[in-house]
Amino acid sequence: MxxxxxxxxxxxxxxxxxxxxxxSTVWPIVTEEIEVAAGAxxxxxxxxxxxxxxxxxxxxxxxxxxxFDLRVLTAGPIYGRIAVDVKLGEGADFxxxxxxxATGSETLEVVTQVTHAGLNATSAQIIRTxxxxxSVGTYLGRIAVERGADGTDAEQSVRAMLLxxxxxxxxxxxxxxxADDVKAAHGCAVGELDAQGLFxxxxxxxxxxxxxxLMLQAxxxxxxxxxxxxxxxxxxxxxxxxxxL
Amino acid sequence: xxxxxxxxxxxxxxxxxxxxxxxxNPGEIHAIMGPNxxxxxxxxxxxxxxxxxxxxxxxxxxxDQDLFELEPHERAAAGLFLGFQYPVEIPGVSFxxxxxxxxxxxxxxxxxxxxxxxxxxxLAREKAGLLRMDMDMLKRPVNVGFSGGEKKxxxxxxxxxxxxxxxxxxETDSGLDIDALRVCGEGINAxxxxxxxxxxxxxxxxxxxxxxxxxxxxxxxxxxxxxxxxPELALRLEEEGYEAVVQExxx
Numbered sequence: 303m304x305x306x307x308x309x310x311x312x313x314x315x316x317x318x319x320x321x322x323x324x325x326s327t328v329w330p331i332v333t334e335e336i337e338v339a340a341g342a343x344x345x346x347x348x349x350x351x352x353x354x355x356x357x358x359x360x361x362x363x364x365x366x367x368x369x370f371d372l373r374v375l376t377a378g379p380i381y382g383r384i385a386v387d388v389k390l391g392e393g394a395d396f397x398x399x400x401x402x403x404a405t406g407s408e409t410l411e412v413v414t415q416v417t418h419a420g421l422n423a424t425s426a427q428i429i430r431t432x433x434x435x436x437s438v439g440t441y442l443g444r445i446a447v448e449r450g451a452d453g454t455d456a457e458q459s460v461r462a463m464l465l466x467x468x469x470x471x472x473x474x475x476x477x478x479x480x481a482d483d484v485k486a487a488h489g490c491a492v493g494e495l496d497a498q499g500l501f502x503x504x505x506x507x508x509x510x511x512x513x514x515x516l517m518l519q520a521x522x523x524x525x526x527x528x529x530x531x532x533x534x535x536x537x538x539x540x541x542x543x544x545x546x547l
Numbered sequence: 548x549x550x551x552x553x554x555x556x557x558x559x560x561x562x563x564x565x566x567x568x569x570x571x572n573p574g575e576i577h578a579i580m581g582p583n584x585x586x587x588x589x590x591x592x593x594x595x596x597x598x599x600x601x602x603x604x605x606x607x608x609x610x611d612q613d614l615f616e617l618e619p620h621e622r623a624a625a626g627l628f629l630g631f632q633y634p635v636e637i638p639g640v641s642f643x644x645x646x647x648x649x650x651x652x653x654x655x656x657x658x659x660x661x662x663x664x665x666x667x668x669x670l671a672r673e674k675a676g677l678l679r680m681d682m683d684m685l686k687r688p689v690n691v692g693f694s695g696g697e698k699k700x701x702x703x704x705x706x707x708x709x710x711x712x713x714x715x716x717x718e719t720d721s722g723l724d725i726d727a728l729r730v731c732g733e734g735i736n737a738x739x740x741x742x743x744x745x746x747x748x749x750x751x752x753x754x755x756x757x758x759x760x761x762x763x764x765x766x767x768x769x770x771x772x773x774x775x776x777x778p779e780l781a782l783r784l785e786e787e788g789y790e791a792v793v794q795e796x797x798x
Contacts, residue, residue: 501597502635503645506705507623507653516648520639520688 316385319440319472321409324355324381331385333359340365340391347531348374348384351538355381362387364394366420373529374400376410377542385413392420398427399525401539404437404469405546411440418446418481422453430525431462432518433469434546440472449480458488463495463521465514465546511547518543548573548610548713548745549594555604555770556593563589565770566605571713571745578748578756578781581767582789587749588632590767591717595629596622610712623649624656626712628705630719634698637689642701643671645689646708653709674707678734695722703734714739715747720755732758753785768793 309329310317317325338344342365350356356379364370368391376382382404388396402410416425431439445456462471471492479486495517503513519540526535549571556564563586571577581587593600594607596619607614612625637645650670651661662670675682678700690698699719706714716735720728736759739746748759756764756778764780765772766789773793774780784792 496635497598498635499637501595501619502631502637503649504619505595505597505623505629505631506646506649506709507620507656508645508649509620509652510618512648512652513620516640516645517637520637523639 316413316442319411319438320383321381325357328355328357331357331359333361336360336362338364338368338370341367343369345371345530349538350376350382351378353378353380355379357383359385363389364391364396366391367393369395371397373526373535374412375535375539377403377539380408382410387415389417389419390423390425392422394423396425399529400429401522401525402431402439403539403542403546404439405434407436409438413442415444418451418454418456419448420451424455426457428525429460430522431471433462433471434465436468438470442474444476445486447479447481447484451481452483454481455485460490462492514547515543550608553605554607556589557601557603558589558599563770567771569772571747573745574742576746576759576761577763578750578761579765579767580750580781580784585767586770587767588717591629591715591749594715595619624653628709628711628714630702630706630714630716632718632721634690634702636691638691640689641687642685642689646705650708671708674704677707677737678704679730680704696724696727699723699731700727703731707738713745717749720750720752728754729758735759753781756781766792
């Protein structure tokens with residue numbers, strides 16, 4: 303089991319937006335190792351809805367043709383850090399759907415390092431963040447395509463919704479490509495709820511919190527589409543959403 | 548039902564409505580026609596309470612309530628329905644989910660029992676049928692991927708489900724082909740032509756009025772109603788154009 307020993311500082315790029323004080327209360331982070339054999343499939347749900355600080359580090363290795371579906375919901379912790387390292391072998395497939403919901407002075411982050419080490423592997427990451435109050439939500443996502451990992455298809459879709467102007471969203475998608483014939487689509491947007499959509503819903507009789515909740519529910523749902531535990535994840539997210547609004 | 552007196556409204560500090568007065572009684576269908584930029588859509592949005600449309604003078608009383616004291620959702624619960632010229636697309640939210648919540652929010656606002664899932668679906672199916680809309684379309688995300696005509700028919704289905712007292716329909720006829728125009732027109736009649744309901748149609752053209760016969764036609768120009776008459780006024784406008792009729796009034 304790998305353990306990172308020295309408490310990082312904000313000078314460390316991967317901890318640039320972290321709440322170091324809260325991190326120190328759960329330091330050191332024990333890495334959870336997951337290996338998926340060639341041709342095998344695996345799934346994992348990380349659901350952190352407690353109020354206390356939490357920091358997790360998952361390292362996943364996918365063999366040839368292996369598949370992994372990871373879903374993350376962080377909604378509640380004063381500090382929540384979910385770091386994921388994935389190494390994809392030839393033809394492997396990795397899906398990450400993550401939603402973070404924060405309010406008050408909470409700090410949540412998803413930090414990923416997705417390494418395409420073999421031919422024709424595919425990865426898709428969807429990150430949805432909803433931030434109220436003076437909360438901070440961060441996504442740091444590095445995709446590395448190693449030499450020889452031709453035919454890679456790596457996708458990142460990162461969106462954050464600020465419910466109040468006092469909240470902060472950080473997003474840093476990174477690409478390091480040393481191969482040919484690589485598809486690496488990434489979209490990244492930070493915004494506010496569409497005022498026209500809200501008015502449309504309210505003009506039909508929804509109260510302002512109902513209209514917001516409905517739109518945010520749809521926004522978050524994108525992270526859980528197709529997940530084995532889609533319904534339960536959506537419900538857990540909704541419960542936090544109701545509390546935030 | 549609705550009494551608008553000397554209404555003045557601005558959009559981005561620009562005066563658009565400049566003293567508009569209009570009274571609509573139960574059982575009546577009114578049409579407001581007028582050239583581009585006259586303030587037709589502003590009237591609809593101002594009555595609906597859209598942010599950015601600011602009332603700077605005058606009043607609107609809706610069934611004894613000061614309309615401008617109410618939030619948009621309270622206006623809906625009070626029985627006002629605004630049909631949008633450009634219905635908004637809302638990805639990820641299905642019509643069925645949204646309309647059931649909306650209908651029940653309105654019912655709650657009026658102190659009524661909420662509709663069960665089964666009751667709601669039955670109602671939705673009935674109203675969709677009225678507008679010849681496939682029920683499956685209502686399971687799709689709100690207006691996403693709908694053609695212009697489908698969006699307008701979906702607006703009318705919503706109106707049927709929400710069962711308002713007063714419908715303000717902003718250019719419901721725009722973007723409709725001839726068949727869809729007839730279907731929408733018949734839908735408006737079936738849903739709203741009742742002795743205790745009223746409609747305000749906002750339109751450029753006479754053609755919708757062939758299907759939904761108005762009791763009164765008003766010409767809106769430069770933020771005020773400059774002429775009112777019966778259905779024959781719409782025919783005259785179509786024939787002679789707005790300019791001739793508006794100028795005749797000014798003279």
